[in-house]
Amino acid sequence: MEFLLQQTVNGLTLGSVYALLALGYSMVYGVLKFLNFAHGEVYMFGAFAGYGVLTVLGGPTGLLVPVWLALTLMFVGAMVVSSGVGLALERFAYRPLRSASRLAPLISAIGASFFLQAAALLLFSANSRSYDAPTLIPIANGLTIGPINVWAVRVLVIVTAVVLMVLLTWWVRSSRAGKAVRAVSFDTEAAAMMGVDVDRVIVVTFLIGSALAGVGGVMVGLVFGRIFHFMGFIAGLKAFTAAVVGGIGSIPGAMLGGLLIGFAEAYTTAYISSTFQNLIVFGLLIAFLLIRPSGFLGRPELVKV
Amino acid sequence: MLALALVVAACGDDTGGDTTTTAGVTTTEGETDTTAGETTTTGAEAMACEATIGVMGPFTGEVAFIGEVQLNWFNYALDTWNEEMGYDFQMVEADTQFDVAQSATLAQQLLDNPDVLGVVGPAGSDQVDAAGAVFEAGDPDLTVISPSSTRSGITAQYTGLFRTVPTDDDQGPTTADFMVEQGAQSVFIVDDQSSYSTGLADTTQDNLETADVTVTRESVSQDVTDFSALVGTIPDDTDFVYLPWQVAANGQIFANQMAEQGKEAVIFGSDGMDSDDFTQAGSYIAAFAPDIAAIEGSVSILEGYLEQYENTSTFGPPVWAAARVIFEAIDRVCQAGETPDRANVQAEVRNTDQTTSILGSPISFTEDGDLVEGTFFIFQIQEDGSKTLVQ
16 A cells, blocks of 8 residues: 555656646647647756756755745746747747648757757756755655655645646636637637737747746756756657647646656556556557547547538 | 856856867867977977877767766867877767767768777767777777776677776676675666666676575666656665666665655665765765775876866766877887877787776776776765775
């Protein structure tokens, strides 16, 4: 029981990060109908921004402000930087190709991904950085759930992810801007005719998706410790998988997909072998694309004949 | 504040030198500062001694942290050599990106460059294998010295291949014997799916099982940064967790997550974990040299390096050793009044007989190209992060 509980917490933590990343993929696909493969690099820049804020504030061993304030500033800093990177991507890599064939922005996204990786390598060097979170928040500080102790940082990650997802869901359903996003994702032309500023909606979508990715970056830095220039690549692929499994274009689907992928990884490692981790995750991607391409909660695409 | 944060996060390295890059191969002129009266060359023949040395490594890509250190140490060795000797040796960079196909392509490019008299690298055994096949087929006289490939038997396959690190045949048994001496009954081994790691894990596992130690074997990619699920599978009666990993920072994450889940097994890391990124108190690491900061003749070299470059790792000093072997071989050819070519340089490399080196041990090669006196040391990490030699 203890083993299952521990692995469930592990899966929930990882799944929360994937869910935040997958949201960005889903939001952009929902609005623009294309996959932003550079999204993983947006998350990577967020992680480095969080690290930078932590360093400016004195680092884990010499923090100049209370821990809660440092964490808040790290999240805010990451969101700002990631949003900036996301907006720059939209403006320079995707907007000029909006009326091009569907392949063009996809290729641009892949190129942008490599560009950002190389930029990060030049800016931050190949050396990984560590948040050294156990010094910031000792491992002994945590929540006792039955026989296991859950580190406070994991609790923070899970709670933050849940809060952000709830806020996003509320915003999309209830706010005027959220309705505009839903309208554009349903039918761009009709939304434009109804007076929705489509360009603005796209910008807001990138802003929010990228900000969530930035939060994910800081979470990874806190829980798993190591950030490096290449970290966005695999994380981006898994988040993409999560978005597809949950239903690309669906916000609840992205959340569900992220959690499912997180659990799949944890339980595969726990009950089969860590060697099969990526095999299972990407196997799920292939399976869903073959059997149910719209994912769990996605809408099948209707084409007028 | 955000701009400041990104700048602080950057603190990029400046490797210096003027570079031009064509299709993955970069030519750089060594930074030479020769002052009349301070050079140690003798004779007109030595002053005319010219050479180009290739350096192959993963300078970009997912293990760029290894390649960057290796490139920095090579540049440092080259600059220092040129300054000491009044030479103007040149270098050609070949970025393998830790990719086998890329390594083979770059090997051909280096082979086709008639000025290249020797090569330092590649880093990984798979890349050495790929490049080695090209070099062997094209010109077995070209000397290739890998500063980090430890796969047993690889030098025997290629005429011109040497290395300045001991092999898995040395590290695996040394590691296993130590664990057995410590009373290990159960060991959990996790490889990181690199050729370095799997080879070492295999050798260590074989030796442990021969000694009737129960071994559990797992495998995880270097890209993974969450090991919590894997940590959860470590049996409570495990004595040692052996991590033959190249990424020391991942080892620290693993250690943190073990502590998080109350796992009490002691971590034993391979030489790839010998880095400031892994500081888990009580853990052991293997290293192919004593801490060079504690070697009298190497301290000044290390200090000189750190004045120019931000940090180093275990992957650095063997590059210096490999570079110096080639440089000194070329110099001996020149001193003998000959024009250095690949054949006579390799002959001199085989004659290498350094009584001491940056690694604190002599350097000479077996017929196959391995170190005659390769040995591994075991250190234990203390609370303050320092290392104490235990074997």
